[in-house]
Amino acid sequence: MPHQGAPPRRLGRAQRGRATLTALDSGLPLRRHRSSRLLDLLVAVGEALERAVDPEVAAWTVLSALTAGEGLGFNRAFFLLAQDGELRGYLGVGPRSREEAFKVWAELSHRQVRPLALIGTPDATAIGVERQRHARTLVELSLPSPHSCPSWRRAFVAHANHPERCVRHWVEVLDSRALVVIPLLADDGPWGVVLADNFVTAAPVYLGTLEAAESLAHVLRAAVERTSLLRRLREEEQRRVATEHATTLLATARSLTHELVNPLSIAGGTARELAASPPADPSTLVRRLGVIAEAIGRIEEHVARLAEGLAGRANGTVTCEMDLGALAERVVERFRPLAVKRQVRLVCYRPAREVRVRGNPEIGERCVETLLANALTACQGHRGEVQAAVSEEGEWARLQIADNGPPLEPELARNPFSGEMSMRRSSSGLGLASLRALAEAMGGKVDYDQIDAPWVRFALLLRRWS
Structure with a gap:
């Protein structure tokens, strides 16, 4: 069956292409090699995502697997996420132009860097730089409503003459000759979209690569949902702690008066005793004045320790x-x-x-x-x-x-x-x-x-x- 979302007039060609790919893939050793490579890729991505606690890191990990040469080898990839009634560009990975692509790839080759090996140790600064590099493109790829796109169920390769306006918009923004579109659905409509292409190398997208990309996109969705939930839980915990701190502040402020009563009573009682019957012995006077001075000193300590006490109660x-x-x-x-x-x-x-x-x-x-x-x-x-x-x-x-x-x-x-x-x-x-x-x-x-x-x-x- 053809993928939903493919142009109707190309269905016959798509069917013939799939039949040809099936015939080409019929060799048992070749199928085993591709299956083993995909399995290794999924294992590497899965291990990296187990340690991810941020949605942006999870998205970068999967997009890196899509674009790495030892991964699926796409030249670039983008992730769009349905948020607040919009389909927003979330993150992009890869070069912005052909000139930049040749420069980056040459540098990676010279330094013998394997991008897929980096997904286990994500660099938040590098991810932030990547987001800024593609900021303009991500804005242009965004759509005012995720429901403006049909609820496709399978990944497909789109061209400039695709019947859906949103797909033509993405092809135009990216100036792509063959754009892989991987829809991710929620119960009430589109959840997100992954876009990828080979705008520099113009390498063809085979059926096995398309299906592998679709598998990675679903892994991306699960990881983003999990890390987003973790982020919400952290934010909720921070709000709870802030509320507890505010409660502690109020209780401490109320009890401060009580804590000051003790040394004030000592100082006041001793002072009144001295005023009522001043001692004739100078040493007695000095000793009692010392009691007053010590009590006043403790008042100063109580006030000075107010902020320190709050921090101590919050942090242990x-x-x-x-x-x-x-x-x-x-x-x-x-x-x-x-x-x-x-x-x-x-x-x-x-x-x-x-x-x-x-x-x-x-x-x-x-x-x-x-x-x-x-x-x-x-x-x-x-x-x-x-x-x-x-x-x-x-x-x-x-x-x-x-x-x-x-x-x-x-x-x-x-x-x-x-x-x-x-x-x-x-x-x-x-x-x-x-x-x-x-x-x-x-x-x-x-x-x-x-x-x-x-x-x-x-x-x-x-x-x-x-």
Whole structure:
């Protein structure tokens, strides 16, 4: 049967040509040689396309196989893709003129370059240059609507007197004497078209070459669809990450105020204590002023680390070996003046030996600051007690902050780390939501219970260093 799309008045000649080609191909050794060569070509293209993640690279790979001398040997090839209601020129490979062809082929021969060997290592820059070289031709080959072309089902060779206007347009733009047209169909019409010819060598296109080109064109379609899907998935992932980053930015901005409350409370409490009863001993004055200076310094650190903290949450947190007991003691001593001011007993229990854990010292301190600030706020005005205790539990180490202030409200007690409702004593629940995120960033977790009334316990758990 003749290919659909061939000029009606040439059907008889096409049939005779096919019969002649069939007779010429009837020799068993020749058929085996051509089949083996096509199989090798398809294997090489398939291996290259397995690594392709970009539609343009996939298109370049197949067009290179069509035009390479050790491939199908066409002088040039073009790929048109149906996009946004148009049939657009997507990519072209090959020389633009006879003069350029002789120059390029001579250079490849002199350098002993085999184009087909290059498809396994595509060069994005070279592909971009190729696209720019053929930019004008690709625009001229484009059609305002893919449906202006009939839905041909098979590849064919077209000439200047082809009955279809779109085909005559392509022949005219390329000034081609014999243009191979390979239609690629979708359910609702043309999906794309591959065009190829031998405008320099005028080599004839045999039936076997035409069928091999058609096979490669269908490989091209599958590769472009796959890589286009991968690109859409990457873009969707980028949008999702951008949304998560925006959410993180909002949460960080909200929690920044909470994080600043801790050092501000220390500085303010110590300053008010000094104003109420200035110490006569200069060394005491210097020590308390040092507490204020340290608290102010931590405020500056919190603000300076805002952008760094956002990047850390997006890209992952660097962890190292650290002593959880020493960390707890440092933060407790930092909060001790505030506890004295609020008439809260603050104690710290830690093992005599080091408790080595995997974590981030700065983030760990922020977590303990959050827990201590909440506990001191709960005990304010009750002359209560806050206990910080470090212990080991199998593969985990626990830093627990317990207070005997009022219990959590029932709504908050159901999920104190949600960040969706206020903390007791009008503090922001965003502090505990931030605490959980920071703990998980270090590979840890948080825990809570108020089973043993009146004690309310929050804990940071980090994996022991092994």
